[in-house]
Amino acid sequence: MLRARIFLMAFLLAVQSQSQTSLGAATAKLAPSAQQRKTSEPYSGDLSIFESPGRDERLQINRVMDILSIHSGKSVADIGAGSGWFTVRAAKRVGAGGAVYAVDINPEAVRYISDRAGKEKLANVKEILSKPDDPLLPRDSVDAVLLLKTYHEVAHPVELLRNLRASLRAGAKVGIIDRNGNGEDHGIGSDVVIREAKEAGYRLMEKYDFVKGDKMDYFLVFTAGE
Ligand SMILES: C[S@@+](CC[C@H](N)C(=O)[O-])C[C@H]1O[C@@H](n2cnc3c(N)ncnc32)[C@H](O)[C@@H]1O
Numbered sequence: 001m002l003r004a005r006i007f008l009m010a011f012l013l014a015v016q017s018q019s020q021t022s023l024g025a026a027t028a029k030l031a032p033s034a035q036q037r038k039t040s041e042p043y044s045g046d047l048s049i050f051e052s053p054g055r056d057e058r059l060q061i062n063r064v065m066d067i068l069s070i071h072s073g074k075s076v077a078d079i080g081a082g083s084g085w086f087t088v089r090a091a092k093r094v095g096a097g098g099a100v101y102a103v104d105i106n107p108e109a110v111r112y113i114s115d116r117a118g119k120e121k122l123a124n125v126k127e128i129l130s131k132p133d134d135p136l137l138p139r140d141s142v143d144a145v146l147l148l149k150t151y152h153e154v155a156h157p158v159e160l161l162r163n164l165r166a167s168l169r170a171g172a173k174v175g176i177i178d179r180n181g182n183g184e185d186h187g188i189g190s191d192v193v194i195r196e197a198k199e200a201g202y203r204l205m206e207k208y209d210f211v212k213g214d215k216m217d218y219f220l221v222f223t224a225g226e
Contacts, residue, residue, distance in 0.1 A: 037192070038183035042105060042153045047083035047112050055085070059148075059177070059211050065093055067206065067221060068144040068173045073097040077142045077167070079135050079160075080104060080150025084113035084125075090146075091122040101142065103128045103135045133159040137167035145174045152178055152188040161200035165224050174202065174222045177211050190218045197222050 056062070070076055072095045078087045081102040091100045102113045102125055110127045117125035130136045133156035145164065147154075154160050164174070176197075181187020194204050202222040211217045 039155050039157075039188075040152050040184050040186050042155075043082070044106055044108070047109060050083040050085045056089075058213070061086070061089055063210065064146070064175065064177070064219060065090065067208070067219075068146065068175050070094060070144050074143045075099045075101075075141060075169075077101040077103055077135065077137055077145040079130075079145060079147045079164075080153065081113055081127075082109055082150075084109075084116050086146060086148050087113060087125055088116065088120060088122060091117070091125050094124065096124060099124050099126060101126050101128055101135075101137055103130045103137065105130055105132055132156055134163040135160065135167070137164070139166050140169055141167050143169050143172050145172065147174075147176045147178075149178060151176050151193060152181060152183060152186060157193075157196050158200045161197055161202060165201060168224050172224065173205070174224075176220045176222070177217065179217045187216070190220060193220060201225070 068076075070090055070093055072093070074094045075098055076090045076094060078084070078090060078100060081087050081104045084102055087100050087102040091098075094100060102110070102117075104110050104113075107129055110129045113125065114127050117123075117127075128136050132154070145168070151157060161174075168174070174197075176193055178190075178193065179187035180189055182189075183192070190207070197204065197220075202224055203226060204220060205223050206221040208219040208221075209215055209217070211219045
């Protein structure tokens with residue numbers, strides 16, 4: 001009887017240790033990016049909210065464009081373009097010799113920007129209806145990229161940044177403006193963005209906090225490569 005009990009206990013201990021090892025191995029196999037972190041629901045409401053008066057001054061958007069080297073003749077991507085608020089500003093700056101790709105996963109936003117570019121006679125704007133993990137930009141097509149208040153909504157950020165790389169020209173700058181938060185509260189920590197960008201093969205070049213002045217928003221500038 002005693003021998004049977006000892007045998008049973010030894011058997012149970014062996015099973016428990018085996019299941020703990022398998023669980024540990026499974027958790028270790030999940031790299032940080034494979035574990036889906038929280039993201040915010042992509043915005044699909046009234047697009048006119050992005051046109052609030054004084055936004056140019058609050059964001060210091062001309063300074064942002066200077067830092068991203070957005071000048072006449074350059075080619076720019078506005079990923080998560082929304083109403084096209086940034087698209088039209090970049091399009092005016094790059095002029096007829098340049099181009100701005102307005103990229104969004106929301107067909108409403110893409111239609112809205114197409115109409116807007118027509119009304120504002122901006123022939124250098126090209127709209128792209130993209131995928132959540134891929135901006136679908138042509139290869140070797142852009143000198144500068146901005147994700148303005150969009151990164152916290154990107155469901156597959158590392159994949160999106162990896163897929164973006166083929167469209168970057170030599171020395172292209174990728175800017176990310178967002179707000180500190182936990183991912184699902186319309187913000188995401190700058191440390192998370194830096195870690196994910198590194199995982200996707202980008203190097204942080206510069207970090208600013210002048211966008212908005214409440215120290216909650218940040219502006220990160222990356223370049224592809226280690
Ligand atoms: C909060 S709005 C910001 C709009 C604009 N950038 C601005 O600040 O005026 C975020 C936009 O990103 C788009 N979006 C979300 N996830 C995206 C993704 N993975 N790729 C491209 N666009 C995305 C949404 O459809 C939405 O239009």
